[in-house]
Every structure is written in C-alpha cells, then in structure tokens.
Amino acid sequence: MYSEEHQKYLKKIKINKFFIRFTQLLIVFLILFLWQFAANHNLINTFISSSPKAIINTIIELYKNETLFHHIWITFYEVIISFLIATIGGIIIATILWRFKFISKVIDPYLTILNSLPKVSLGPIIIILAGASTKAIIIMALFISIIITIINVQQAFTSTDENKIRLLKSFKAKPHQIFFKLILPSNYNNLINVCKVNIGLIFIGVIMGEFLVSKAGVGYLIMYGSQVFNLNLVMTGIILLCIMASLLYYLIVFVEKRLQK
Amino acid sequence: MEILKVKHLRKTYHTKKHEILAVEDFSFNLKQGEFVAIVGPSGCGKSTILSILCGLDKPSSGTIEINNNLKFGYMLQGDNLFEWRTIYKNCLIGLELENKLTKENLDYVNHLLDTYGLKDFKKAYPNNLSGGMRQRVSLIRTLATKPDILFLDEPFSALDYQTRLAVSDDVYKIIKKEKKSAIMVTHDLSEAISMADRVIVMSPRPSTIKNIYEIKLTGKSTPIQNRKAKEFADYYDKIWKDIDYHV
Ligand SMILES: Nc1ncnc2c1ncn2[C@@H]1O[C@H](COP(=O)(O)OP(=O)(O)OP(=O)(O)O)[C@@H](O)[C@H]1O
Numbered sequence: 001m002y003s004e005e006h007q008k009y010l011k012k013i014k015i016n017k018f019f020i021r022f023t024q025l026l027i028v029f030l031i032l033f034l035w036q037f038a039a040n041h042n043l044i045n046t047f048i049s050s051s052p053k054a055i056i057n058t059i060i061e062l063y064k065n066e067t068l069f070h071h072i073w074i075t076f077y078e079v080i081i082s083f084l085i086a087t088i089g090g091i092i093i094a095t096i097l098w099r100f101k102f103i104s105k106v107i108d109p110y111l112t113i114l115n116s117l118p119k120v121s122l123g124p125i126i127i128i129l130a131g132a133s134t135k136a137i138i139i140m141a142l143f144i145s146i147i148i149t150i151i152n153v154q155q156a157f158t159s160t161d162e163n164k165i166r167l168l169k170s171f172k173a174k175p176h177q178i179f180f181k182l183i184l185p186s187n188y189n190n191l192i193n194v195c196k197v198n199i200g201l202i203f204i205g206v207i208m209g210e211f212l213v214s215k216a217g218v219g220y221l222i223m224y225g226s227q228v229f230n231l232n233l234v235m236t237g238i239i240l241l242c243i244m245a246s247l248l249y250y251l252i253v254f255v256e257k258r259l260q261k
Numbered sequence: 262m263e264i265l266k267v268k269h270l271r272k273t274y275h276t277k278k279h280e281i282l283a284v285e286d287f288s289f290n291l292k293q294g295e296f297v298a299i300v301g302p303s304g305c306g307k308s309t310i311l312s313i314l315c316g317l318d319k320p321s322s323g324t325i326e327i328n329n330n331l332k333f334g335y336m337l338q339g340d341n342l343f344e345w346r347t348i349y350k351n352c353l354i355g356l357e358l359e360n361k362l363t364k365e366n367l368d369y370v371n372h373l374l375d376t377y378g379l380k381d382f383k384k385a386y387p388n389n390l391s392g393g394m395r396q397r398v399s400l401i402r403t404l405a406t407k408p409d410i411l412f413l414d415e416p417f418s419a420l421d422y423q424t425r426l427a428v429s430d431d432v433y434k435i436i437k438k439e440k441k442s443a444i445m446v447t448h449d450l451s452e453a454i455s456m457a458d459r460v461i462v463m464s465p466r467p468s469t470i471k472n473i474y475e476i477k478l479t480g481k482s483t484p485i486q487n488r489k490a491k492e493f494a495d496y497y498d499k500i501w502k503d504i505d506y507h508v
C-alpha cells in the first residue's frame with residue numbers, strides 16, 4: 001500500500017486531470033451555446049455562419065436520405081487505403097535507401113525537389129493520367145505524404161547508434177538481422193510519429209482530391225455545399241472531418257498502446 | 262600456448278582531406294588464458310587495434326594469425342544495451358544472431374546472471390539498472406556466446422571510481438573463472454597493472470609499441486588486492502614515464 005503522502009499526490013494528479021478535461025468540454029459547450037444563442041437572436045447571419053442546430057438537422061437529413069454514411073465511408077476508405085500504401089510503401093523505400101547508400105545518394109536531390117514542390121500543382125496531371133476517379137484522389141494523397149515519409153524514416157534509420165550496429169556486427173550479424181533486431185525496434189517511436197503526421201497529411205490530400213474530382217465523399221459535400229451556397233452543408237462537412245480525423249488519430253494511439261504491452 | 266599472433270600490423274585511415282597513419286607497427290602474441298592490457302595516449306590507435314583484431318576493420322598491412330576454431334567476444338566502449346529489451350533478452354542477442362538458443366546455452370546465461378548478482382533483474386529493463394550492473398550485463402552478453410578471447414575497450418570508463426574498482430574486480434574474477442583470454446584497452450594505469458599479466462605501452466600516433474611489461478606481483482590475487490603489492494608503484498612509475506604525459 002502507498003503511504004498517505006503518496007496517496008495525496010496521486011489524488012492531486014487525478015483531480016488536476018479531471019479539471020483539465022472538464023475545462024476542455026466546457027469550452028466546446030460554451031462555443032456551441034454562444035454560436036446557437038447568437039444565431040437565435042440574429043446577432044450573426046445564419047445564412048453564412050450556419051448554427052449548431054442547422055448542422056444537426058443537416059446531419060439528420062443526410063442520414064434520412066441514406067447518404068451520410070455513404071459519404072463518410074467513401075472518404076474513410078480513401079484515407080485508409082492511402083495511409084496504408086503511404087506508410088508501408090514509405091517504410092519499405094526508406095529501408096532500401098538505408099541498405100543501399102548508393103541509391104540513397106543518387107536519389108537524394110530528387111527527393112528534396114519533390115518534397116518542396118507544392119503537390120496541389122500536380123492535381124491536373126494526376127487527373128489526366130488517372131481519370132477523374134477514386135484512383136486520382138488516392139494518388140494525390142500518396143504524393144503529399146509518401147515523400148516526407150521516406151525522408152523522415154530514412155533519416156531516423158540512418159541516425160541509429162553506430163556503436164550498437166558495431167556491437168551486432170561483432171556477433172557477425174547480417175544486414176537483415178541488423179534491420180529487424182536493431183533498426184526497426186529502436187525506431188519504434190519515430191515510426192509511430194510518422195504515422196501520426198501521415199494521417200493529417202493524407203486527410204489534406206484526400207479532401208483536396210475530392211474537391212478536384214469526386215462525386216462523393218465528405219470533401220465533395222463541402223465542395224457541393226459551397227457551389228449551391230448551402231453553408232449548412234459546408235459546416236457539416238467540416239465538423240464530420242474533425243470527428244473522423246480525431247477518431248483516426250486515437251485509433252493510432254490505441255494501436256500504439258496495444259503494441260507497447 | 263600462443264593463440265593469437267599479430268605481425269607488423271599497420272593501419273592508415275583515408276578521409277577526403279587527410280590520410281591518417283594511426284598505427285605504424287604493432288606486433289605481439291597472446292597466450293592461452295592470458296590477460297593483456299594496452300595503454301597509451303588518447304588517439305594513438307588502441308580502439309583501432311581492437312576492432313582490427315576482432316575483424317570489424319581491415320588492416321592496411323600486416324598479418325593476424327589465429328586458430329580458426331577460436332571465437333571472439335568484443336565489448337565496446339559503453340554498454341550499448343538495447344533499452345527495449347529486458348536484461349535477459351539483452352544477454353541473448355548474440356545467441357539469437359547465431360541461431361544458438363539451445364537449452365544448454367540459455368541455462369548458461371541464466372547461470373551467469375544468477376552468479377553475478379543480476380538474478381532479480383532478468384525481467385527489468387536497462388534504464389532501471391545502475392551503471393555497474395549495466396556493465397556486468399554487457400559482459401554477460403559477450404560471454405553468452407562462449408568466446409575464447411575477449412576484447413575489452415575501456416570497459417569501465419563510464420563508472421565512478423568506487424564502482425569501477427568493484428566492477429573491475431568482478432569482471433576480472435568472471436574472466437579468470439570462465440578461463441578466457443582477454444585484451445583490454447584502458448586509460449587507467451593502476452587498472453592495467455592490477456588486472457593484467459602483461460601491459461603493452463603504445464607511443465603517440467603514428468603508434469608503435471614502446472614497451473611491454475611482464476607484471477610480476479608478490480602475492481598476486483584480485484585486482485583490488487594487487488594494488489597493495491609492493492612492486493605496484495614501481496610499475497606505475499615506469500609506465501607513467503613511458504607515456505610521458507605533458508600537462
Ligand atoms: N574511421 C576513421 N576515419 C578516420 N580516422 C580515424 C577513424 N577512426 C579513427 N581514426 C583516427 O585514428 C586515430 C586512432 O583512433 P582510435 O580511436 O583507435 O584511438 P584510441 O587510442 O582508441 O583513442 P582513445 O584513447 O581516445 O579512445 C585517431 O587519430 C583518429 O582520429
């Protein structure tokens with residue numbers, strides 16, 4: 001059992017944590033309340049700024065004509081596919097670059113240029129090549145995230161402690177053994193961080209792609225909403241994106257915790 | 262019996278701007294069961310010699326003759342434990358790489374951990390251990406693959422003085438008990454004299470062997486005891502003069 005002092009200390013941490021959560025929720029409710037209040041009393045133009053009630057109504061409406069989950073699913077699908085390809089592909093390419101320094105040196109300036117290029121500018125080319133389809137959206141998202149994934153992962157891999165590599169070599173370790181026993185596990189945290197950053201980038205890519213080509217998805221809802229000047233729909237789309245992005249982020253945190261056990 | 266013969270070892274490092282002759286000439290033989298210490302000024306090529314002897318680096322010229330059946334264990338400067346592995350798993354890394362996780366070998370590792378005071382820490386992670394314990398783990402990791410010759414590169418440099426004395430005593434006993442031969446690099450002259458059968462003194466870079474001392478102490482026993490032997494100060498003076506530190 002803990003001493004009384006330690007129990008007090010633990011309790012203090014708990015109370016502190018509770019107040020932080022409480023304040024966070026309070027802020028959300030306060031904003032929603034003020035927003036709705038201002039809308040009800042015509043302090044703001046609801047046509048432009050929408051209102052919480054209108055957003056909820058829009059969601060219910062979408063749900064009733066059975067398109068809500070369709071749009072969410074489309075976007076979710078595009079995000080997951082691009083995320084898996086970008087992360088796994090990025091790590092594999094980074095591994096090849098780590099293993100073969102020659103290729104890495106040859107390719108380095110190209111990576112740097114591609115990385116600093118604003119990827120949106122590739123939009124039209126991608127559409128022409130891949131057609132106005134889901135494929136184009138996924139390629140768009142891939143372009144945005146895979147280059148930076150490769151650069152970050154390779155950087156992490158090559159900065160692995162040289163002495164630990166020598167240690168393994170003194171046991172006559174082969175390159176694949178060094179990779180699986182040392183490089184991968186020692187960069188576990190870096191890889192998780194890459195995943196977290198990637199989810200954000202992929203969302204940017206997918207929504208941008210949907211703005212450009214799509215006929216469905218949350219990005220499409222926002223685009224369509226703005227074209228017909230239905231700001232309720234635009235706001236609804238943004239709120240949906242917030243929810244999806246945070247869900248995926250916590251999914252990664254969850255997986256991270258599971259793997260740590 | 263001589264188990265390792267090194268003749269006219271020479272090593273030049275090439276970088277874009279320079280060519281550095283690190284080791285000019287290094288020859289010596291290691292006997293079965295012998296403990297040899299190498300001392301010399303910083304940067305004279307001691308680490309270089311060790312990494313060449315255990316095959317991590319290639320010499321520019323010279324020959325190294327060894328019995329092919331002999332196995333090396335290299336203990337690097339710093340413990341280099343893997344933080345994500347338990348102490349037990351850290352000790353197994355060499356066996357894993359060599360695909361030798363047999364019952365017999367696992368028993369041996371367990372035995373080493375039990376004998377050298379790490380019994381209750383097998384499931385702990387490295388950052389819960391003191392510096393001295395980490396150093397012992399690092400040694401057990403090296404011993405686990407049953408090497409015949411140990412190469413130790415400043416194995417105790419990360420430790421404070423007290424711990425250093427205690428751990429060097431431990432390590433010495435372990436090595437003698439397991440009947441290994443060893444070559445140890447150190448900066449600490451007392452450590453070298455108290456542990457080794459022979460001390461090799463290197464000159465500054467480009468280095469050659471300046472002197473080799475056969476250490477003969479009356480009532481030779483453990484390193485801590487050896488420091489009290491009457492010849493100790495003598496050897497210390499001689500080696501100190503050889504190295505000729507300019508302060
Ligand atoms: N990879 C390398 N490339 C170029 N020069 C090197 C390399 N490794 C070592 N040297 C040079 O060789 C010389 C000997 O280095 P080494 O590390 O063997 O010295 P040392 O005796 O172990 O020094 P210390 O006592 O400080 O550990 C140094 O002058 C160093 O600059």
Ligand SMILES: [Mg+2]
Binds near residue numbers: 307308309338414
């Ligand atoms: Mg050194």
